[in-house]
Amino acid sequence: MKPILEVKNVVKQYGDYTALNSVSLSVPQGSIYGLLGPNGAGKTSLIRIINQITMPDSGEILLDGEKLAPHHVSHIGYMPEERGLYKSMKVGEQALYLAQLKGLTKKEAKEQLDYWFDKLEIKGWWNKKIQELSKGMAQKIQFVVTVLHRPKLLILDEPFSGFDPVNANLIKDEILELRDKGTTVIFSTHRMESVEDMCDHIALIHQSNKLIEGELQDVKRRYRTNTFEVGIAPENFQHLLADISTRYTTRQASFKTLDDELKLEVELPKGTPSRDLLRYLTDKGDVTYFMEKIPSVNDIFIQTVSQQK
């Protein structure tokens, strides 16, 4: 897939503090790309540079193969983590204004607005002021103004914070639908469950450096440890436990099964095929559970971040 956004060796310094240390990323067209990292890692600095709010000290950014230029703002939709709208301005006027700033004509903006207001069933809000809406309602408007100008690239900073589960799902479906129509989405978040759920690519930024980047499955493959979760009803419980721990590294496992069998996480030496373990186990009793332990994004996140310290 050809990248829609390429970040090349971007450096950003604030005084003596380096916010981004030669960061390079490549966001494939049509992906949902998770930009992960603890607070203060440099995610917001990077997003602001992509939005041309600030300039990088060095390095370059390509959007669709072109060097980032002012006219690109109309191709990017940005929802900052700190949500904000004019409190005393009417919803409709405000949305029109923001869409026009992004380069839409008034007529286009109006059409888009009608479409979205219809879709999210918020038609009656046109003349309401933001201060009259609840927080969740304002969030919906925030989402609408972000996507109103049909951006190619959507950058959402912590998109689900502030939404109740019903609305979060609604927005999630809208995001997936936009992706299916060809929009590329960048998620900046430290909430891993939404990443597992939606992202197909991830990048991890920590202490101003990019540590990991790639397709989610690839990253997981890289972080697999040849560990298997095993459930077995052995003939001799004590004997097996003693024997298996001399052969392999084992840990207590926590998956759920129906019976009270022996549950273990077994880590095989690198290069050892899983069927060796399975063969060994079938000799000892009835195997009820056998599955590779796939590292979660959360595991990878914590592992990488703690390794850096």
Added chain:
Amino acid sequence: MSLSLIIKREFNAKVRNKSFIVMTFLSPLLFTAMALLVGYLASVNGDEVVKIAVHDQVGTLVKDFKNDKKTHYTDLSALPLALAKEKAAEGYEGLIYVPAVTDAKDLLHKVEYISNESPSMEFISNIEDVVNDKLTRFNLEKAGIDYKKIDEAKTDADIRLSKFSGEESLRWLNEIKIGIGFAFGYLIMMFIIIYGNMVMRSVIEEKTNRIIEIIISSVKPFQLMMGKIIGTSMAGLLQFLIWAVLGGILLFVAGNVFGLDVGATSAASPEATQAATTGMQAYLPEILNLPWGTMLLSFLIFFTGGFFLYSSIYASIGAAVDSETDSQQFLLPIILPLMLGVYVGFFTVINDPHGTVATVFSMIPLTSPIVMMMRLPFGVPLWEVALSMAILFATFFGVVWFASKIYRIGILMYGKKPTYKEIFKWLRY
């Protein structure tokens, strides 16, 4: 394109604001009501007649105290002094006691005024005038000089003022000129303070609303700042225009309805009014003769330059702080040169419109819009005006460059009150 959108939004946001509407339409009403009240109170004050009793034992002075509009004298000399005092204490403001003297000179020190409340300076000097007058005449008569002849011999010089070009000038013209200049200068100062503050508040609002990040992901911070300043100044101009029109209409209507001549003293005698009108007739061509074209054009230019210069500073302050309360420490350096402009301008220009201090202050960009406007009615060489404008606009571009740097960084800084040192550091980012 974006700029005009921003200007439009800022203008609408200001104009549709409830307090703006209330201020726009209520202020002229309040102002007119105040003017009427002051006019009414002044006329009431003027109508009051003060009753004064006189006890003149031998009738030396009693005839010289003449009743006028404000004071009414009653001769109580027929009564014994003690009784006169008693009576005066009850029904009169005070009692003038003129003792019997052997030597007329003693009058100088022996006339007394007895009252409960301290008399006004004016009143006392009136009495002294009467005594002095009497004694002077007495002395002249004693020396055998006819005081009527002296009166005839007295002259009242009236120096004619004119320019080398031959035009005749009028005595009070300078006062009128400084009045006009002051009005322009003051207007600029007021406008900067009121609407500069409005620009600052609007920046703070966007910052605390956090909408700022969305806006500047679409437009350049510089565009946003300029749009804000222009939109606000347009709303301000509209408000001033409405004030001027409404105020004018209201004063006219009120003046006719209440029959009050607001501004002029209704107590003025017919002759004085007559004199004033002839005076006005003499001054009118002179006033019309002032360089109005230059003045109005300069006003527009200085007004715009001054407002843009100051409001870009206001905008950067708004960007640097998180709330209006934090802005106080940064506002003083703005108010100070404005005040300086108005006061230094007023006192130096009236003394010497082309003196060193007035000239220098009309060149310094932070005071020039005010001071130059005060100097203009006195006729300033064109090159000076042009130079002052050039300096103003050069400074404006410099300041806007600095201000937009502070603005650009400040709007994304949250949570702490910056110091001057930190703001200085931002300039180097």
